[in-house]
Structure formats: structure tokens, C-alpha cells
Amino acid sequence: MRLSITTTPMPENKWGLRHLIGIMGFFAVGIGYIHRFCLSLAITEMVRIHAGGGKIDAHSCPLAQNTTTVIKNAGEFDWSEETQGLILSSFFWGYVINQLPGGLMAERWGVKWVLGFGMLISSMATLLTPVVSRTLGSWGLVCLRIAIGFGQGPLYPSLNVLMSNWSSANERGRLGAIVFAGAQIGNFVSMAISGIIISYLGWTGVFYIFGSLGIVWLAVWFIVYYNSPLEHPYIKEDERTYIITTSGKTHYKDLPPTPWIPILTSVPLWGLIIAQVGHDWGLFTIITDLPKYMKSVLHVSVKENGVISGVPYLGMWFFAIISGWVVDWMIVKLGWGISLVRKMFITIASIGPAIGIIAASYSGCDKLLTSVFFIFGMTIMGAFIPSLKVNALDLSPNYAGTLMAIVGGIGAISGILTPYLVGVLTPNSTLLEWRLVFWISVAVLMGTNIIYLLMGTAKTQWWNDPDQVRSYTEGKEKSKEKEAA
Numbered sequence: 001m002r003l004s005i006t007t008t009p010m011p012e013n014k015w016g017l018r019h020l021i022g023i024m025g026f027f028a029v030g031i032g033y034i035h036r037f038c039l040s041l042a043i044t045e046m047v048r049i050h051a052g053g054g055k056i057d058a059h060s061c062p063l064a065q066n067t068t069t070v071i072k073n074a075g076e077f078d079w080s081e082e083t084q085g086l087i088l089s090s091f092f093w094g095y096v097i098n099q100l101p102g103g104l105m106a107e108r109w110g111v112k113w114v115l116g117f118g119m120l121i122s123s124m125a126t127l128l129t130p131v132v133s134r135t136l137g138s139w140g141l142v143c144l145r146i147a148i149g150f151g152q153g154p155l156y157p158s159l160n161v162l163m164s165n166w167s168s169a170n171e172r173g174r175l176g177a178i179v180f181a182g183a184q185i186g187n188f189v190s191m192a193i194s195g196i197i198i199s200y201l202g203w204t205g206v207f208y209i210f211g212s213l214g215i216v217w218l219a220v221w222f223i224v225y226y227n228s229p230l231e232h233p234y235i236k237e238d239e240r241t242y243i244i245t246t247s248g249k250t251h252y253k254d255l256p257p258t259p260w261i262p263i264l265t266s267v268p269l270w271g272l273i274i275a276q277v278g279h280d281w282g283l284f285t286i287i288t289d290l291p292k293y294m295k296s297v298l299h300v301s302v303k304e305n306g307v308i309s310g311v312p313y314l315g316m317w318f319f320a321i322i323s324g325w326v327v328d329w330m331i332v333k334l335g336w337g338i339s340l341v342r343k344m345f346i347t348i349a350s351i352g353p354a355i356g357i358i359a360a361s362y363s364g365c366d367k368l369l370t371s372v373f374f375i376f377g378m379t380i381m382g383a384f385i386p387s388l389k390v391n392a393l394d395l396s397p398n399y400a401g402t403l404m405a406i407v408g409g410i411g412a413i414s415g416i417l418t419p420y421l422v423g424v425l426t427p428n429s430t431l432l433e434w435r436l437v438f439w440i441s442v443a444v445l446m447g448t449n450i451i452y453l454l455m456g457t458a459k460t461q462w463w464n465d466p467d468q469v470r471s472y473t474e475g476k477e478k479s480k481e482k483e484a485a
Contacts, residue, residue, distance in 0.1 A: 016239040026182035033186030048075040061365035085423020090142040092415035094149030102154025103405025110227035115158040121151030123214030130204040160404040168246040176390040177324025184317035188310040195306015262463040271455025276411030278448025296429035315379030324386040338458035345387035350449035352380020394458035
């Protein structure tokens with residue numbers, strides 16, 4: 001039986017189990033991003049720096065006395081910029097491969113075991129990183145990073161299924177901001193805390209500590225999480241009723257087979273995919289390579305590097321939370337159209353970073369000014385959380401896992417391309433080489449945003465309705481029978 005969205009009032013106790021589930025999702029994203037990107041800072045201490053790097057052209061930044069020792073750093077591994085780019089991009093090879101299978105499994109079998117098993121792979125591979133790097137070298141590390149990516153492939157599709165099961169349509173912006181803003185906290189921790197860990201324990205400590213953190217999360221996850229409010233033994237009845245009558249979700253056992261042709265030919269979905277590619281291009285360029293820029297161009301110490309590279313994501317997290325409340329306020333209180341609000345905030349999340357990273361690249365060797373512009377740009381990018389990240393739920397609550405798998409999988413191709421492209425375009429790590437990298441990111445961000453404005457929407461698509469999908473399928477079968485006759 002299909003459940004429709006109603007005007008069921010909020011439970012008297014506004015805080016409920018759904019928020020605890022959201023917090024568990026928050027930590028899943030946070031830890032996943034720590035595993036995903038802690039290598040970005042660690043690799044600056046793992047790899048030997050060659051003489052002359054960052055000192056090629058007249059725009060290179062001079063060395064300060066207190067950073068000379070940083071440039072003379074003798075890392076354990078002699079890997080070229082291109083090899084480092086390959087290593088940093090390899091996570092996304094496995095990530096892309098397992099997005100769609102992970103989403104389908106989460107929809108059919110539930111989030112609990114699909115996400116749990118994926119995070120187990122990610123945690124164990126993170127723990128093994130120092131051993132594999134030292135024994136098998138760069139190609140061993142590439143294979144391990146592919147495994148981490150494969151484990152995290154179901155992360156976002158699973159969390160979209162979690163959101164569709166556990167959130168009211170009226171609270172989706174806020175709960176989405178809680179869950180998906182975990183990425184920004186994870187980025188902050190993976191940079192800022194990694195810098196402190198490396199300065200005291202060396203680069204290996206990063207992987208041992210953060211890998212163990214994933215194991216701890218798993219223990220709590222398997223105790224707390226159930227696949228839906230209908231199954232959870234400890235949820236209050238009023239909250240259970242509120243969620244299932246306002247989510248717009250059909251129980252997965254009542255869903256017809258996935259309507260692949262309508263989904264893959266959906267114009268709004270392709271608009272969302274293109275927007276995701278643009279956003280990921282800008283985000284992954286900064287996440288994977290900002291620590292390298294700060295060290296090789298501005299010559300900051302590892303502690304400074306961690307803080308400077310991490311603070312932008314703290315700002316992004318704060319702005320994401322604020323944006324989530326503002327989005328819901330605009331929709332519920334002001335009565336603005338959901339499509340208008342989503343497009344408005346996705347645009348803000350494109351223009352802000354574009355201004356920030358270009359301004360930073362023209363700040364020369366001024367560390368403070370460069371940091372301020374990076375922080376500004378990445379903070380404003382937080383507006384994508386209650387807009388771009390929940391748009392798949394707008395299009396289809398029933399197939400949110402599949403949609404997010406498609407959107408995230410294609411978007412993650414940016415993560416494969418950008419680190420390797422940076423390695424190719426910045427062989428000497430000069431300021432002018434990096435400026436070209438940032439201009440390319442701006443062009444991609446703005447171009448894809450314009451396309452989304454033309455193609456995107458937040459309107460629920462007809463193929464979300466199980467009855468219409470069954471009618472469509474029956475019509476296709478009858479057409480085939482007539483043709484055969």
C-alpha cells in the first residue's frame with residue numbers, strides 16, 4: 001500500500017530517534033571522509049621533496065627561515081607528482097565501481113549490513129596503509145586505496161535510503177544537513193588533526209588512529225541502527241507514525257522492479273548529475289590537493305598545513321547547518337517552491353567557491369590572505385548540502401539509493417580526473433601552474449551550474465509512483481506482445 005505525504009503534526013517531543021539515526025549517519029560520513037582524504041596531508045610527509053620543487057619561476061614564493069626544514073624533508077618514498085596524483089585518484093576507481101551496486105543492495109536488503117560491511121572494508125584497509133606502502137610500494141598503495149573506495153561506494157546511496165526511510169519530507173533539509181555535513185567535519189579532522197598526529201607520531205599514526213575509529217563506529221552502528229521505523233524496537237509510536245505518514249516512502253517490499261529506462265532518460269536527473277560533476281570537480285581539487293599547494297607553493301609547516309587545509313571545511317559544515325534551516329524555513333514558512341530554493345542554493349554553492357579559489361590564487365605568497373579566500377569559498381560551498389545532496393530524494397524517495405548511486409558514481413569521475421590532472425599540470429608545483437588548475441575548476445563549476453538551472457527540478461518524478469511504474473511496465477509488455485503477434 002502506498003503511503004502519501006500528509007500534514008501529520010510534529011510529535012510533542014521534537015527530538016527523537018530519527019535524530020540519533022541522523023547523527024550515526026553523520027559519523028559514518030565523517031569517518032568515511034577521514035579515511036578517504038587523510039592521505040592528502042600524510043602524503044606530503046611520506047614523499048621525498050626534490051631540490052628545486054616550487055622554485056622554478058619568478059612567481060615562486062620565497063622560503064621563510066622557519067620553513068626551510070620543511071622543504072628539506074626526506075620522506076620515505078621517492079614518488080613523482082604524477083605518481084602521487086595517481087595514488088590520490090585511485091580511491092575513486094573503486095568508489096565509482098561500487099556506487100550503483102551499493103545503492104541497489106541498500107534499497108533491496110537494507111542499509112544496516114550494506115553500509116556496515118563497506119565501512120569495515122574502509123577501516124581495515126586504512127589500518128593496513130603503512131604496512132602496504134612500505135612492503136608493496138606505490139602500486140600496492142594504489143590497490144589498497146581502490147579497496148577503500150570500493151568499501152565506501154555504498155556510503156552516499158545507503159545514506160539516501162536511510163534518509164528516505166527515517167526523515168519527514170518537511171524535515172529533509174535539516175536532517176540532510178546533519179547527515180551530509182559529516183563530510184565537512186571529516187575533512188576538517190583529516191586535515192587539522194592529521195597535522196597534529198603527524199607532528200608527534202609520524203605519518204603512520206594517522207592511519208592507525210583513524211582506522212581504529214572506524215571499528216568503534218561499527219560496534220555502535222550494529223546496536224543502534226534498524227532499517228526502518230517499522231522495524232525498530234525502541235522508537236516511540238507517535239514518532240513512528242509521524243515518519244511513515246510524512247516521508248512519501250513506499251515500503252521496499254511493495255516496490256516494483258526498478259524502472260531503469262524512465263530513470264536513465266530523465267532530464268532532471270541528468271541535470272543533477274551534471275551539477276554533481278561540477279561540484280565534485282571543485283571540491284575534490286581542493287580536498288586532495290590543497291595540502292600539496294600549501295606546502296609546495298607557500299612552504300607551510302605540517303601543523304600549519306593541517307589547520308589551514310582543515311578550517312575551510314569547518315566553515316562549510318557551519319554554513320551547511322545554517323543553510324539547512326534556511327531552506328526548510330523558505331519552503332515551509334514562506335511557501336517558496338522547492339525547485340526554486342534548491343536552484344538558488346546550488347547556485348550559491350557554485351559562485352562562492354569560484355570567487356574564493358580564484359581570489360586565493362591571485363593572493364600571491366600572502367599566507368593569511370590566501371587562507372581567508374580559501375576559507376570563504378569553501379564555507380559558501382556548504383550551501384550544496386541542503387540542495388544538491390537532497391535533490392535525489394526530491395526526485396524519487398522510493399529510488400533514492402539508485403539515484404544517488406548514479407549521481408554519485410558519475411560525479412566521482414571528477415575525483416579520478418582531478419588529482420591526476422593536477423599532477424600532470426603542476427610538475428614543478430609553481431604558482432602559475434596551480435593558477436591554471438584553479439581557473440579550470442572555476443570554468444567547470446560555473447558551466448555545470450548553468451546547465452542545472454536549465455534542466456534541474458525538485459518535482460517528484462512520475463516513476464516514483466509504484467502504480468504508475470506498474471502501468472508503464474504492463475504497457476511495454478503489451479506492446480511487445482502485439483509486435484510479436
